[in-house]
Amino acid sequence: MGSEVKTTPRAAPRKLTGKKQEIDEFIDQFEYFLFDCDGVLWQGDVLLPKVVETLDMLRNKGKKLVFVTNNSSKSREAYSKKFAKFGIPVSVDEVFGSSYSTAVAISRVYRMPPGKRVFVIGEEGVEHELAAEGIPFFGGSAPLPFPDDEVAEHVGPDPSVWAVVTGLDRKISYAKLAMAGGYLRDPDVHFFATNTDSTFPTHGKLLPGAGTCSAPLILMTGRTPTSFGKPSLAMMESIERKYSLDRSKACMVGDRLNTDIKFGLKSGLKGTLAVLTGVSTEAEILEAGEAGEGPDVYLDCLGDLLG
Numbered sequence: 001m002g003s004e005v006k007t008t009p010r011a012a013p014r015k016l017t018g019k020k021q022e023i024d025e026f027i028d029q030f031e032y033f034l035f036d037c038d039g040v041l042w043q044g045d046v047l048l049p050k051v052v053e054t055l056d057m058l059r060n061k062g063k064k065l066v067f068v069t070n071n072s073s074k075s076r077e078a079y080s081k082k083f084a085k086f087g088i089p090v091s092v093d094e095v096f097g098s099s100y101s102t103a104v105a106i107s108r109v110y111r112m113p114p115g116k117r118v119f120v121i122g123e124e125g126v127e128h129e130l131a132a133e134g135i136p137f138f139g140g141s142a143p144l145p146f147p148d149d150e151v152a153e154h155v156g157p158d159p160s161v162w163a164v165v166t167g168l169d170r171k172i173s174y175a176k177l178a179m180a181g182g183y184l185r186d187p188d189v190h191f192f193a194t195n196t197d198s199t200f201p202t203h204g205k206l207l208p209g210a211g212t213c214s215a216p217l218i219l220m221t222g223r224t225p226t227s228f229g230k231p232s233l234a235m236m237e238s239i240e241r242k243y244s245l246d247r248s249k250a251c252m253v254g255d256r257l258n259t260d261i262k263f264g265l266k267s268g269l270k271g272t273l274a275v276l277t278g279v280s281t282e283a284e285i286l287e288a289g290e291a292g293e294g295p296d297v298y299l300d301c302l303g304d305l306l307g
């Protein structure tokens with residue numbers, strides 16, 4: 001596993017003016033652009049202005065694009081379909097989601113032993129990616145095979161359970177949490193989270209994020225999950241392996257300071273670009289800059305990269 005990159009004092013975040021030469025100089029520094037999706041490319045089901053043209057422009061310049069999302073509710077395949085719906089051709093392989101990151105870590109880094117299984121608090125994205133990696137699991141979107149009020153009879157350690165994985169689960173229940181908590185009482189059972197985002201921005205509102213699904217278990221067990229989403233280095237290392245990415249030629253583009261921008265900074269990417277179409281505001285970006293935690297540059301919206 002690689003290590004966190006030490007940061008040196010950094011300049012305050014600079015707003016790109018939109019002048020062509022300045023924009024071109026910025027873009028030319030990079031070979032790879034890692035894009036967050038929600039709040040950068042779209043807001044829920046609404047595509048943001050000039051996103052298609054901006055991505056086309058970067059592709060025409062020969063830039064490699066990877067779409068890195070913490071949204072665990074959708075698989076990479078479902079994401080690729082979402083792009084297609086917006087008229088943006090993006091292959092499954094260009095999408096790197098937190099559910100995929102988690103499944104890959106379980107099968108290829110931790111190498112879950114045969115005969116074991118994973119208990120899931122999460123949705124289709126987690127289930128799909130675990131299945132694609134050949135990882136046996138239960139829970140998830142399937143109803144528990146007993147009435148909720150009988151959960152106490154079914155809670156307990158289970159030698160077949162190797163890990164509990166939590167992602168965003170909009171049908172989370174007391175019974176599911178009780179089951180997960182029971183498995184996690186065994187210290188040999190891994191506690192994994194696809195991501196620990198506090199909020200889930202959707203339709204212009206901030207709804208509870210995936211982190212709120214692991215939080216009750218943290219409180220209950222005193223354990224902290226290993227997260228495989230932004231800003232974890234585990235996710236960056238996985239991206240690096242998959243795309244032969246050179247961090248010194250990559251720029252992270254995101255709307256959120258504590259996931260996207262932190263991810264770029266912690267990983268020592270060459271650049272970070274924030275946009276103001278998502279979670280973090282200009283005031284927050286400037287304040288983060290004072291603490292050395294802001295992006296290198298920011299724009300009102302991604303489309304401004306067209307100059």
Ligand SMILES: O=C(O)[C@H](O)[C@H](O)COP(=O)(O)O
Pocket residue numbers: 036037038039068069070071072168195197198199200201208209210211
């Ligand atoms: O709670 C969550 O899972 C996240 O807030 C959400 O899915 C973020 O996705 P991203 O902005 O990384 O695409």
